[in-house]
Amino acid sequence: MHQFVLWIVFCAMAVMNGWAVADLETCSGIVPITYRYDKISITDFGGVGDGKTLNTKAFRAAIRKIEQLKGRNGTLLFIPPGVYLTESFNLTSHMTLYLSRDAVIKATQDTSNWPLVDPLPSYGRGREHIGGRYISFILGDGVQDVVITGENGTIDGQGGIWWNLWRQRSLQYTRPHLIEFMNSNHIIISNVTFKNSPFWNIHPVYCSNVVIRHVTILAPRDSPNTDGIDPDSSTNVCIEDSYISTGDDLVATKSGWDEYGIAYGRPSSEITIRRVTGSSPFAGIVIGSETSGGIENVFAEHITLFDMGVGIHLKTDAGRGGFIRNITVSNVYVENARDGIKIVGDVGDHPDNNFNPNAIPRVDGVTIKNVLGVKVRQPGLIKGIKNAPFTGICLSNIDLYGSAGLKTTPWECSDVKGSALEVSPWPCSELIDNHNTSSCSCCS
Numbered sequence: 089m090h091q092f093v094l095w096i097v098f099c100a101m102a103v104m105n106g107w108a109v110a111d112l113e114t115c116s117g118i119v120p121i122t123y124r125y126d127k128i129s130i131t132d133f134g135g136v137g138d139g140k141t142l143n144t145k146a147f148r149a150a151i152r153k154i155e156q157l158k159g160r161n162g163t164l165l166f167i168p169p170g171v172y173l174t175e176s177f178n179l180t181s182h183m184t185l186y187l188s189r190d191a192v193i194k195a196t197q198d199t200s201n202w203p204l205v206d207p208l209p210s211y212g213r214g215r216e217h218i219g220g221r222y223i224s225f226i227l228g229d230g231v232q233d234v235v236i237t238g239e240n241g242t243i244d245g246q247g248g249i250w251w252n253l254w255r256q257r258s259l260q261y262t263r264p265h266l267i268e269f270m271n272s273n274h275i276i277i278s279n280v281t282f283k284n285s286p287f288w289n290i291h292p293v294y295c296s297n298v299v300i301r302h303v304t305i306l307a308p309r310d311s312p313n314t315d316g317i318d319p320d321s322s323t324n325v326c327i328e329d330s331y332i333s334t335g336d337d338l339v340a341t342k343s344g345w346d347e348y349g350i351a352y353g354r355p356s357s358e359i360t361i362r363r364v365t366g367s368s369p370f371a372g373i374v375i376g377s378e379t380s381g382g383i384e385n386v387f388a389e390h391i392t393l394f395d396m397g398v399g400i401h402l403k404t405d406a407g408r409g410g411f412i413r414n415i416t417v418s419n420v421y422v423e424n425a426r427d428g429i430k431i432v433g434d435v436g437d438h439p440d441n442n443f444n445p446n447a448i449p450r451v452d453g454v455t456i457k458n459v460l461g462v463k464v465r466q467p468g469l470i471k472g473i474k475n476a477p478f479t480g481i482c483l484s485n486i487d488l489y490g491s492a493g494l495k496t497t498p499w500e501c502s503d504v505k506g507s508a509l510e511v512s513p514w515p516c517s518e519l520i521d522n523h524n525t526s527s528c529s530c531c532s
């Protein structure tokens with residue numbers, strides 16, 4: 089069938105199933121909006137947006153001022169049009185970083201002075217190297233009530249220099265994130281473009297009540313590890329109406345790494361992802377591979393993916409421990425992908441040799457429904473763990489077409505239990521054709 093026809097069919101299905109309801113669900117309400125009476129501008133602190141002047145002092149002074157002001161309802165830091173080069177800086181509570189149209193906050197390319205911070209306890213080391221890690225370009229550590237917004241201004245990590253150092257294997261520590269919030273709550277990131285992150289773009293870790301909406305995240309397809317948004321050991325994270333095109337996973341929910349993540353024991357839960365569009369040589373909607381604190385109650389819908397490695401990817405391994413449960417992904421359109429759906433328990437990638445191979449992750453209650461794929465080379469691959477099968481894997485209303493509009497490559501499954509209803513091509517005998525939804529209910 090022609091792709092366009094498929095799209096029409098998909099839309100008709102959507103209308104019939106009542107997906108196109110008038111009232112769009114949104115993330116609003118998760119974080120109350122505070123009106124900032126007090127406003128300051130980066131130019132009040134000597135900020136110069138000429139793309140050459142280093143504005144580190146201006147950013148740090150402005151944020152110190154916000155700390156001192158303790159304004160009625162926090163303070164807005166205004167960034168006027170211009171290119172503001174700076175080293176990394178920290179945010180403080182009760183502030184809004186407001187980037188006007190054509191405002192760019194640009195990371196310095198001087199990597200030699202980039203500060204180091206401790207590794208995350210749930211990782212036990214940097215993600216790429218043993219020891220500490222470079223501090224994130226913009227960091228909020230232990231803050232609350234922080235908003236990063238504006239008129240689609242840009243935060244540019246100038247990651248190229250870091251990608252090259254990584255390619256040359258000349259980095260001793262793990263590359264910086266573009267934005268990281270740690271131990272923080274009541275965070276909103278909206279109407280901003282993120283560009284060329286050195287490593288993962290937006291990393292909320294040990295956070296709660298985080299809203300990310302109307303963002304654009306861009307990095308070249310060949311940029312290493314430029315994940316879009318990685319909610320990590322965090323709860324109540326809501327991501328919507330965003331476009332993400334990077335060199336790695338678009339939205340990947342995580343919760344720590346092997347023995348470190350198990351000991352720290354901080355799950356990710358109540359993660360909502362909706363109306364996200366994007367493209368990547370890796371995967372679109374991802375759980376893992378770091379799942380050691382557990383991941384539950386993730387809901388993703390209305391996802392549109394082009395030119396992908398994998399559409400929906402759940403990945404973990406023996407040694408990770410933790411759990412993945414009650415995950416729902418629905419209403420996905422994926423065009424041109426190597427794999428449509430991939431759920432695997434053998435991803436590898438351990439922090440060191442001290443992981444416990446008997447720490448088996450439990451995967452139970454994964455519902456994937458209403459998926460249309462075209463030009464998908466392999467529709468699905470589900471590979472559970474021997475003697476610890478993935479259970480409650482429930483697939484319904486899924487059509488994954490091959491390149492010539494033909495359903496050719498077969499699914500591959502092992503060590504999995506669940507059900508499949510109206511899945512084409514037919515997945516595998518392990519998934520019984522079952523109208524009985526109770527065999528699909530989570531967490532039995």
Ligand SMILES: *[C@@H]1O[C@H](CO)[C@@H](O)[C@H](O)[C@H]1NC(C)=O
Nearest residue numbers: 121122123124125160161162
């Ligand atoms: C200002 O802060 C107070 C106290 O936190 C809050 O009750 C009030 O709603 C806020 N006002 C606005 C306009 O956000």
Ligand SMILES: *[C@@H]1O[C@H](CO)[C@@H](O)[C@H](O)[C@H]1NC(C)=O
Nearest residue numbers: 148177178204205223227229
């Ligand atoms: C920013 O915060 C980190 C972590 O809390 C800290 O190590 C660093 O010194 C802070 N940097 C500045 C400039 O205050």
Ligand SMILES: *[C@@H]1O[C@H](CO)[C@@H](O)[C@H](O)[C@H]1NC(C)=O
Nearest residue numbers: 239240241242280281304306
């Ligand atoms: C925001 O800027 C990005 C990068 O220039 C652009 O791709 C995107 O369309 C813009 N979004 C809006 C809503 O203007």
Ligand SMILES: *[C@@H]1O[C@H](CO)[C@@H](O)[C@H](O)[C@H]1NC(C)=O
Nearest residue numbers: 237238239240278279302329
């Ligand atoms: C944020 O971006 C969205 C989508 O482009 C737009 O509809 C909305 O008005 C913007 N919000 C603000 C406060 O500018």
Ligand SMILES: *[C@@H]1O[C@H](CO)[C@@H](O)[C@H](O)[C@H]1NC(C)=O
Nearest residue numbers: 384385386387414416530531
């Ligand atoms: C499963 O997750 C959904 C969110 O997707 C949540 O509404 C529901 O309460 C969860 N179910 C259980 C049994 O926790």
Ligand SMILES: *[C@@H]1O[C@H](CO)[C@@H](O)[C@H](O)[C@H]1NC(C)=O
Nearest residue numbers: 522523524525526527528532
């Ligand atoms: C549905 O499956 C559940 C659990 O496997 C079983 O207890 C129940 O009897 C089944 N119901 C029907 C109508 O087959």
